[in-house]
Amino acid sequence: xxxxxxxxxxxxxxxxxxxxxxxxxxxxxxxxxxxxxxxxxxxxxxxxxxxxxxxxxxxxxxxxxxxxxxxxxxxxxxxxxxxxxxxxxxxxxxxxxxxxxxxxxxxxxxxxxxxxxxxxxxxxxxxxxxxxxxxxxxxxxxxxxxxxxxxxxxxxxxxxxxxxxxxxxxxxxxxxxxxxxxxxxxxxxxxxxxxxxxxxxxxxxxxxxxxxxxxxxxxxxxxxxxxxxxxxxxxxxxxxxxxxxxxxxxxxxxxxxxxxxxxxxxxxxxxxxxxxxxxxxxxxxxxxxxxxxxxxxxxxxxxxxxxxxxxxxxxxxxxxxxxxxxxx
Amino acid sequence: xxxxxxxxxxxxxxxxxxxxxxxxxxxxxxxxxxxxxxxxxxxxxxxxxxxxxxxxxxxxxxxxxxxxxxxxxxxxxxxxxxxxxxxxxxxxxxxxxxxxxxxxxxxxxxxxxxxxxxxxxxxxxxxxxxxxxxxxxxxxxxxxxxxxxxxxxxxxxxxxxxxxxxxx
Numbered sequence: 001x002x003x004x005x006x007x008x009x010x011x012x013x014x015x016x017x018x019x020x021x022x023x024x025x026x027x028x029x030x031x032x033x034x035x036x037x038x039x040x041x042x043x044x045x046x047x048x049x050x051x052x053x054x055x056x057x058x059x060x061x062x063x064x065x066x067x068x069x070x071x072x073x074x075x076x077x078x079x080x081x082x083x084x085x086x087x088x089x090x091x092x093x094x095x096x097x098x099x100x101x102x103x104x105x106x107x108x109x110x111x112x113x114x115x116x117x118x119x120x121x122x123x124x125x126x127x128x129x130x131x132x133x134x135x136x137x138x139x140x141x142x143x144x145x146x147x148x149x150x151x152x153x154x155x156x157x158x159x160x161x162x163x164x165x166x167x168x169x170x171x172x173x174x175x176x177x178x179x180x181x182x183x184x185x186x187x188x189x190x191x192x193x194x195x196x197x198x199x200x201x202x203x204x205x206x207x208x209x210x211x212x213x214x215x216x217x218x219x220x221x222x223x224x225x226x227x228x229x230x231x232x233x234x235x236x237x238x239x240x241x242x243x244x245x246x247x248x249x250x251x252x253x254x255x256x257x258x259x260x261x262x263x264x265x266x267x268x269x270x271x272x273x274x275x276x277x278x279x280x281x282x283x284x285x286x287x288x289x290x291x292x293x294x295x296x297x298x299x300x301x302x303x304x305x306x307x308x309x310x311x312x313x314x315x316x317x318x319x320x321x322x323x324x325x326x327x328x
Numbered sequence: 329x330x331x332x333x334x335x336x337x338x339x340x341x342x343x344x345x346x347x348x349x350x351x352x353x354x355x356x357x358x359x360x361x362x363x364x365x366x367x368x369x370x371x372x373x374x375x376x377x378x379x380x381x382x383x384x385x386x387x388x389x390x391x392x393x394x395x396x397x398x399x400x401x402x403x404x405x406x407x408x409x410x411x412x413x414x415x416x417x418x419x420x421x422x423x424x425x426x427x428x429x430x431x432x433x434x435x436x437x438x439x440x441x442x443x444x445x446x447x448x449x450x451x452x453x454x455x456x457x458x459x460x461x462x463x464x465x466x467x468x469x470x471x472x473x474x475x476x477x478x479x480x481x482x483x484x485x486x487x488x489x490x491x492x493x494x495x496x
């Protein structure tokens with residue numbers, strides 16, 4: 001019984017720490033994005049609240065929390081209220097299988113530095129990511145507005161299309177590691193990170209990941225200049241905040257996935273493992289922000305053609321080549 | 329009652345209630361949402377029984393892919409509200425008939441099976457074991473199903489192309 005209580009306490013503490021870090025990091029990723037994007041566009045970015053605008057995320061959070069929560073009269077109330085929660089929860093839950101170190105020894109107990117090491121960890125991430133589509137689609141439909149509906153439909157179509165490329169690009173990684181467990185995948189990269197042997201998979205994954213998180217150049221579901229703000233046009237206050245949070249948590253989880261699947265995860269010299277994972281995540285996020293500052297938005301047919309006619313065939317060829325090489 | 333039993337009954341209740349709601353709602357989008365909850369409950373049940381791979385596949389394929397396609401269609405169709413009764417009598421008859429037959433068979437199985445008093449051990453199926461079992465024993469069935477899906481895909485493509493050409 002005592003063992004059970006201790007195990008449970010450790011789990012709760014781990015969950016608390018990871019959630020806290022994820023939420024804080026999401027807030028500061030917004031700051032980082034605004035600052036970095038501003039620099040790319042030769043502006044200053046937020047610089048009023050605190051030194052270098054460092055208090056801006058906190059001010060934004062307070063603003064969103066205290067704003068009125070409006071539900072449009074014609075909206076479908078039940079689904080309208082549910083949708084933002086779906087987006088935020090699925091994004092937050094994905095982090096449960098990402099390892100941020102090997103293990104910690106405290107008072108003679110080994111504590112693995114991962115919330116749970118599922119033997120189907122990678123598929124768990126895909127399952128949650130495919131459920132996240134509902135938040136976007138339902139939010140767009142429930143608002144009962146044309147722009148929102150268009151945004152929701154675009155979002156659903158885009159996310160299910162790119163999910164295929166995302167999944168297929170990772171099959172070679174699973175083949176190399178021989179396991180779906182993300183802990184095993186990181187352990188398989190003890191000698192060299194997989195980006196060296198799987199550069200194509202890395203590129204396909206990065207592009208699909210950007211499309212999955214609906215960022216420029218793939219931000220058609222919320223294209224400001226054609227759809228208002230797409231599926232979250234009608235949302236206000238903290239419900240809009242939850243969509244926003246989901247998006248930035250998604251950015252983090254994709255950064256973390258790129259890090260653990262291709263860049264060796266928490267492995268690195270001198271610095272402690274969680275710091276390495278953190279640095280790699282921020283590095284990937286910075287690349288994505290850089291891409292956002294560089295490329296224009298794709299047209300809808302270009303988006304679909306890129307996903308179905310370029311990325312998926314490439315990923316399939318990559319699987320065949322990897323399989324042939326593994327067999328030899 | 330063990331912890332597993334409690335979790336089982338909670339999940340079972342969730343599945344039954346959400347499925348019940350799904351077949352009685354008028355609003356099609358609500359139906360899809362409840363069905364997704366139901367699939368999610370079944371996935372949890374698979375996980376509880378020691379089959380995490382089946383659990384995630386259930387979520388990815390049923391909840392994540394098939395239902396999203398349903399939702400996609402429903403969102404684009406203008407849903408009409410029907411004035412007639414939810415279940416007219418001529419629909420009740422087959423439902424009741426099949427339901428009674430199912431209940432009788434279920435009761436017979438539960439009361440007559442010798443194994444129903446034995447507590448089953450929890451077995452954890454690894455993804456590798458599952459894959460080997462599937463592809464070593466049932467490879468022919470898998471090939472036939474894949475061929476069928478390919479034919480369906482080509483057929484859908486043909487129909488879509490033809491319609492697009494007719495429109496021009």
